[in-house]
Amino acid sequence: MEFSAKKSDLLRELNLTQGVVERKTTIPILSNVLLEFEGASVRISATDLELGVRCGCPAKVKKEGAATVPAKRLLEIVRSLPEADIRFKILENHWVQVTCERSSFKLVGMAKDNFPVLPPIPKALATIPASTLIGLIHRTIFAISSEESRYTLNGALLLLKPDSISMVATDGHRLALVERGTPVGGISNELRALIPKKAMGELLRLLPESEEETPVQFSKDESHLFFSVGERVLISRMLTGQFPNYEAVLPRENTRIVELDKDRITAAVRRVALLADERSRAIRVQVDKERLEVFSSSGEYGEAYETLDAQYEGEALQIGFNYQYLLDFFNVLGEGGKVRLELKDEQSAGQLRPGDEETYRYRYVVMPMRI
Amino acid sequence: MTQSPNRSIRQILHVDMDAFFVSVEELENPSLKGEPVIVGADPDGRGVVAAASYEARKFGVHSAMPIRTAKKLCPHAIFLRGHHEKYREYSDKIGQIFSEFTPVVEMVSIDEAYLDLTGCERLHGSPLHGADKLIRTVKDRTGLNCSVGLSTSHLVSKIASDQAKPHGLLFVLPGYEAKFLAPLPIRRLPGIGKVTEPELLSRGISSIGDLARAGPEKLKEWFGKYGEWLYTKSQGLDIEAYEYSEEPKSISHETTYDTDTDDVEELERTLSYLSQLVGRRLRDHRLFARTVGLKLRYADFRTLTRDVTLAEPTHLDSVIFENALRLFEKTWNRKQKIRLLGVRTSNLEKGVFQRGLLEAPQKEKLERLAQTADQLRNRFGFDAVKLARSLESDKKK
Numbered sequence: 001m002e003f004s005a006k007k008s009d010l011l012r013e014l015n016l017t018q019g020v021v022e023r024k025t026t027i028p029i030l031s032n033v034l035l036e037f038e039g040a041s042v043r044i045s046a047t048d049l050e051l052g053v054r055c056g057c058p059a060k061v062k063k064e065g066a067a068t069v070p071a072k073r074l075l076e077i078v079r080s081l082p083e084a085d086i087r088f089k090i091l092e093n094h095w096v097q098v099t100c101e102r103s104s105f106k107l108v109g110m111a112k113d114n115f116p117v118l119p120p121i122p123k124a125l126a127t128i129p130a131s132t133l134i135g136l137i138h139r140t141i142f143a144i145s146s147e148e149s150r151y152t153l154n155g156a157l158l159l160l161k162p163d164s165i166s167m168v169a170t171d172g173h174r175l176a177l178v179e180r181g182t183p184v185g186g187i188s189n190e191l192r193a194l195i196p197k198k199a200m201g202e203l204l205r206l207l208p209e210s211e212e213e214t215p216v217q218f219s220k221d222e223s224h225l226f227f228s229v230g231e232r233v234l235i236s237r238m239l240t241g242q243f244p245n246y247e248a249v250l251p252r253e254n255t256r257i258v259e260l261d262k263d264r265i266t267a268a269v270r271r272v273a274l275l276a277d278e279r280s281r282a283i284r285v286q287v288d289k290e291r292l293e294v295f296s297s298s299g300e301y302g303e304a305y306e307t308l309d310a311q312y313e314g315e316a317l318q319i320g321f322n323y324q325y326l327l328d329f330f331n332v333l334g335e336g337g338k339v340r341l342e343l344k345d346e347q348s349a350g351q352l353r354p355g356d357e358e359t360y361r362y363r364y365v366v367m368p369m370r371i
Numbered sequence: 372m373t374q375s376p377n378r379s380i381r382q383i384l385h386v387d388m389d390a391f392f393v394s395v396e397e398l399e400n401p402s403l404k405g406e407p408v409i410v411g412a413d414p415d416g417r418g419v420v421a422a423a424s425y426e427a428r429k430f431g432v433h434s435a436m437p438i439r440t441a442k443k444l445c446p447h448a449i450f451l452r453g454h455h456e457k458y459r460e461y462s463d464k465i466g467q468i469f470s471e472f473t474p475v476v477e478m479v480s481i482d483e484a485y486l487d488l489t490g491c492e493r494l495h496g497s498p499l500h501g502a503d504k505l506i507r508t509v510k511d512r513t514g515l516n517c518s519v520g521l522s523t524s525h526l527v528s529k530i531a532s533d534q535a536k537p538h539g540l541l542f543v544l545p546g547y548e549a550k551f552l553a554p555l556p557i558r559r560l561p562g563i564g565k566v567t568e569p570e571l572l573s574r575g576i577s578s579i580g581d582l583a584r585a586g587p588e589k590l591k592e593w594f595g596k597y598g599e600w601l602y603t604k605s606q607g608l609d610i611e612a613y614e615y616s617e618e619p620k621s622i623s624h625e626t627t628y629d630t631d632t633d634d635v636e637e638l639e640r641t642l643s644y645l646s647q648l649v650g651r652r653l654r655d656h657r658l659f660a661r662t663v664g665l666k667l668r669y670a671d672f673r674t675l676t677r678d679v680t681l682a683e684p685t686h687l688d689s690v691i692f693e694n695a696l697r698l699f700e701k702t703w704n705r706k707q708k709i710r711l712l713g714v715r716t717s718n719l720e721k722g723v724f725q726r727g728l729l730e731a732p733q734k735e736k737l738e739r740l741a742q743t744a745d746q747l748r749n750r751f752g753f754d755a756v757k758l759a760r761s762l763e764s765d766k767k768k
Contacts, residue, residue, distance in 0.1 A: 173725050244729045280723050322725055348735070349728060367728040370659070 001065025003037040004087040007078060007100070009057035014075045016232070017046035019202050020053045021071040032068040034115045035088065037061045041231075045118055046071060051199055052118045052235035053206065060085075066112040067096050074098075077105055118235055121226045124217035126160050127185035130207045130229060133216055136167040137200045139178040139362055142328045144197040145171035152241035156200060160184050160191040160218070168246050174325050174366040175246055180359060185215075193218075193225055194243055199236035203227060206234050251351045251365060254342035258287050259311040259355055262339040265292070266330040268306040272296045273323040275304040281322045282369045287343065288316040296323075319346045320371030326352070329364045380545050382488040382498040382521065385528035386505065388465065389516040389537040391482035392422035392453055395461050398514050399454070407432075407448040414442045414450045421453060425537060458482075464513050466750050472505055478750040485525055499542050506540060522548060527607040530559055548607025553580030560604050567594075579605050619656060623664070624648040625713025631670040633708045642695050643761035645714040650688035651753070653716060654745060659684035659724070660716030663691055665698040668711035676715075677702050683727055684720055687737050688744075688758060691716060 014033070022030035027049075034045040042059040045052065067090050078086065081100040089097045094109035137156075145153035156169035166179035207229060208214050219226045220238065227234045269283065276283050276296035286293040292310040297303040329352050333339065338355025352364040388394065392410040397403045407427035411434075412418020420441050423432040430445035441448070462481045469476045472495065475487035486505075488498050495501030502521045509517050520531025522543035530552065535541035543551045557563050557571055557579055574593070576582055582590070582605035590598030624645045632638065642665075653660055663685075664678030677698045685691065695714045703709070727734070744756040 170728060172727055172729050175728055248732055249728050277723070280725075282723050320723070347726065347738075349731060365728065367726040367731060369723060369725050371723050 001037075001067075001090040002062040002088065003042055003059045003065075004062075004085045005042055005057055005059040007081055007083055007086055010078050010086060011075075013044050013055045013057050014071070014078055016055050016206055017044055017053050017071060018075060019198075019205060020046045020048050020051040022048040029068060029110050029114045030116075031070055031072070032110055032115065033071040033074065034066065034068050034112060036066040036112075037088075038064040043231075045115070047116055047118060047235075049116065050196070050237050051202055052116075053202065053233070054118060054235070055206075055232045065090055067094065067109050068112050068115050069096050069107045069109045073107060077107075118233075119221060119224050121228060121233060121235075122219045122221050124186060124219045124228075125191060126187045126218045127215045128160070128165060128218055129182065130214040130216050132165055132180050132182055133227075134204060134207055135180065135360060136165060136178055137204055139332055139360065140167045140169035140176040141197065141200050141204075142332065143169040143171055143174055143176040143364075144200075146197070147171070152194065152239060152243055155194045155196040155239045157243045157246070158193045158195055160187050160193075162187050162189075168243070170244065170246060173322070174328075174364065175249065176329070176364050177246065177250070177362070179361040181361075192243075193220060194239035194241070195225060196236055196239050199225070199234060202234055202236075206232055249349065249365065250363070251342065251344060251349050254344045254348075254351050256287065256314045256317055256343040257312070258292055258341040258343070260292060260308065260339050260341060262330060262333055262337045262355070263335065264308055265339060266327065268294050268308055269323050269326050269330070272304040272306050273327070275301050276323055280369065281324050282320050282371055283323045284318055284320050284371055285341075286316065286318045287312050287314070287341070289313065292341075317343055317346060319343060319350060320369035321350070321366060322369055325366050329366075380489070381523045382491070382501075383523065383525050383528045384486040384488055384498070384502055384505070385520040385525065385532040386469070386484050386486065386509075387518050387520075387532045387536070388482035389518055390422055390424055391461075391515070392458055393424040393427075394515050395458055396451055396454070397424075399457065403449060407445050408451065409438070409441055409445070409448045410451045410453040411441070412438045413452070414438050423448075461513060461515065462751065465509060465515070465517075468505070468508055468512060470750075472501065476750060478752055478755075480752040480754070483752075484750075485528070488521075499540075502540055502542070506538075522551075522607070524548065524607055524609045526561070526604060526609055527551060529561070530555065533559075543607075549580075549583055549605065552605065552607050553578060553583060555579050557582060560601075562600070562604070619652075619658070619719065621715055621717035621719065622649050622652045622656070622658070622660070623666075623713055623715030624652075625666055625711055625715075627668075627711045628709070631708035631710045633705070638699070638703075638709060638712060639696065640761050641712050642699055642714060643692050643758050645712065646692035646695055647688045647758055647761065648753070649714050649716055650686060650691050650741065651745065651748065653686040653719070654741060656719075658719040658721065659686050660691070661718035661720060662716065663694040663698070664715040664717065665695050665702060666711070666713030666715060667699065667702055667709060669707045670710050671707070672710070674711075675702055678715070678717070680718070683730075684718075684724055687734075687741055689737055692758065692760065 017033055030048055036043045037059055040058055041056050043056040045054045084101055086100045091097055094111055096107045096109045098105040140156045144156060153171055156167050159166040163183055164179055164181045165184055168177045214229055217228045223238050225236045225238055272283055272294045275298050277298045284295040291307055293307045295305050333354050340353045340355050342351040349365045349367050354362055393408045408424040409420055409427050410422045411420040418438050420434050420436045420438055422434055427445050427448050432441045432445050458481055466478055469484055469486055473486050473488055473491050477485045488501050495504055498521055502519045506519055516538040518532045518535040519540045520528040522528045522531055523545050527543050527548045531541040531543050558568050582601055587599060587602040590602045626641055661684040662678050662680050666676045668674040679694050747756045
C-alpha cells in the first residue's frame with residue numbers, strides 16, 4: 001500500500017490538523033493522524049475527541065490503503081523535506097516508510113482500526129459564506145469565557161436566520177454581539193447552535209481567507225456540529241445547556257453617547273493602563289463636555305491621566321472599566337475610524353460600537369467596575 | 372447621620388407621639404375622648420396591649436401587658452382591635468411635617484422619630500423655638516399630641532421626651548446631659564436589660580450617676596468593651612459616634628432564642644431578618660462583603676461557624692440571605708435544637724470590582740429595592756420593610 005503527494009500540499013494540510021491532535025498521551029492513538037488514500041487523493045484526519053478535522057490533497061495512489069502515524073513527527077519531517085514528491089509506503093507491523101529524494105524515514109505507526117471513527121456528515125442545514133463566518137468569529141471569540149465552571153459560556157451562540165447570521169459571546173462580564181445581513185441558504189426559520197471556543201479557533205485556521213465567497217456547509221446531528229468547505233471538515237462536539245438570555249442584558253437606554261477617534265482612545269487606554277491596579281485592571285473613564293478623560297491609580301506605582309477630544313454634549317459621568325475589556329474590542333476593530341461609547345450611568349452596562357462599520361452590525365456590551 | 376460632635380453643638384430632637392394609636396382612634400371617633408381606651412388583641416385571648424389611653428393607664432394598664440390582665444385591671448375600658456392602615460396614614464402625615472423641619476429625619480418606629488436640627492437655626496430660630504413650633508404644627512395639622520426631648524444626643528433626647536410626657540417639651544442644656552441622667556435608674560439606659568441590671572445592682576450601681584462615678588477604668592475592668600460603652604452612655608453621649616468612627620472589619624448580627632428551637636420556618640425567618648440587619652449596616656457604611664458566614668449554636672452550646680466566599684461582593688439583603696441559608700442547610704444536623712443563630716459578613720471592601728453582566732437586570736432591581744427599603748426604614752424604622760421570608764406566616768401567628 002503506497003501513495004505519493006506533493007510536499008507543499010501535505011505540509012498545508014498537516015498544519016490544519018495540528019490544533020486538534022491530542023498532546024496528552026492518555027490515548028496514544030489520538031496523537032496520530034489517520035492517512036487514508038484511495039482514488040486520486042489522500043484524506044488526513046485528526047481528533048482529540050472534542051474536535052475532529054478532516055482534510056486532504058491530491059495524491060498518486062499506487063495501491064489503496066490507510067495508516068496512522070505520529071502527527072507532530074510527520075509534520076516536522078514533511079516540513080524539513082525539499083519541495084518534491086513525498087512517498088508513503090506501509091510496512092509490516094503498521095510501520096510507515098516516508099521517502100523523498102535521497103531521504104528516508106521509518107515511522108512507528110498504529111493500527112488504523114484503533115483510530116476513532118469520525119461521525120458521518122449529515123445533510124447540510126445551511127450555507128454560510130466563509131468570509132462572514134470568519135468575520136463573526138473574529139468579533140466575538142475574545143469575549144468567550146475560559147472559566148470551565150461556566151460551561152455554557154465556553155462557546156459562542158450562532159444564530160442563523162433566512163436573511164441574517166449573528167454570533168454572540170459573553171463571559172459574564174462583557175458580551176459581543178455581531179450580526180450580518182446576508183441570505184443564508186437552506187434556512188427557513190431560525191437555527192441556533194452553541195459553538196465551543198476551540199472549534200471557533202480551528203475554523204479560523206481551516207477557512208480560506210479569500211475574497212471570493214467560499215460557501216461553508218453547516219450541519220449537525222444530535223451531538224455534533226459540522227462545518228465543511230470542499231474536502232475540509234471540522235467536526236465539533238456540541239456544547240449542551242442553555243446560553244443565557246443575552247437579549248435581556250442589551251442596553252436600551254444608553255443615551256449618553258460619546259464619539260471618539262478609535263486609535264487615540266486605544267493608545268490612551270494602553271498608556272493609562274500602565275499604572276492601573278494590576279489585579280483589578282480598573283481604570284476610570286470620565287466623559288464631560290467635548291472631552292473624555294482616562295485615569296488610573298495603583299497603590300504600588302502611582303497614577304496616570306490622559307485627556308482626549310470627544311464629541312459629547314451630555315452631562316458629566318464617571319465610570320470604571322477593566323481596561324483589558326476595552327482594549328480587546330478596540331483591537332478587533334483594526335486601524336483608524338471612530339468608535340462610539342454609549343453610557344447610561346456608572347453602574348449600568350456600557351455599550352461600544354464601531355463608528356463607521358456597515359457590513360456588520362456590531363455591539364459590545366461591557367459591565368462597568370465598581371470603583 | 373451622626374456628625375462629629377465637635378463640629379458644632381448638635382441639636383437632636385426626639386419626638387414621641389402621645390398614646391398614638393389611642394389618639395388616632397379618638398380623632399376618628401371623638402366620643403372615645405376621656406374614656407379609658409385600650410387598643411390591642413382580643414381581650415379574652417392571649418395577646419397583648421398595643422396602646423392605652425391615659426385614662427386607662429390610671430388603672431395600671433400599659434402597653435405590652437397581657438390583654439387579659441388589662442381587662443382585670445380595667446374591666447370597663449373600651450377595647451379596640453385597632454386600625455393599622457389609619458395609624459400608618461397618620462404616621463405618614465407626621466413624617467411629612469418632620470421632613471419640612473429638617474432633612475435629617477430618622478423615623479425609628481411608626482410614632483417616634485429623631486430630628487437633627489443642627490444648623491437649622493436660621494429656619495426655626497433657637498432649637499427650643501423649633502421644638503415648640505414642631506409640637507404646635509403637629510397638633511394643628513393632625514390633631515395629635517406629641518412629646519419632645521431636645522439635647523445634644525439621641526440618647527438624652529430619647530430619655531427626655533419620655534420624662535416630658537404627655538404633651539411636653541424637655542430641653543437638656545448642652546453640658547448638663549450627665550447631670551440630667553444621674554438620678555435616673557440604670558434600666559432607663561437603652562442596652563441595659565435583665566442581664567446587666569442585676570450585675571450592676573450587685574456592684575452597688577443603681578443610678579446612671581453611679582455609673583458615671585464608677586468611671587471608665589473600673590467599668591472596663593468589669594465588662595470589657597461594653598463597660599466603656601456604659602460609661603459613654605452615662606455621660607449622655609451617643610455610642611454611634613464611636614461606632615461609626617472606625618471602619619468595621621466585619622458586620623454581624625445574632626440572636627438567641629427565648630426557647631431553643633428546631634422549627635425550620637422560624638429559623639429561616641431569623642436568618643432572613645439577620646441578613647437584612649447586616650445588609651442595612653453594610654449599606655450604611657458603603658461597604659461590600661466578599662464573605663458571608665453563619666454562626667449556629669446548639670442547645671448544648673456546641674457552636675459551629677461556616678462561611679462562603681462570593682464571586683462578586685455584595686451589600687444586598689437577599690444575596691446575604693441566600694448564602695446564609697445555604698450554609699445553614701449544610702450545617703444544621705436537623706436533630707438538635709438551636710439556641711443561637713448569627714449572620715456575619717467579612718472581607719469587607721470599599722469595593723473596586725467587576726460587576727456581572729448577566730445578573731445585572733436582576734441585581735439592578737435588588738439594588739433599587741434595597742435603596743427604597745432603606746429610605747422607608749429611615750423614615751419609619753427598621754421593621755417598616757422586611758423580606759417576605761422574615762415575616763411570620765398567618766398560620767404561625
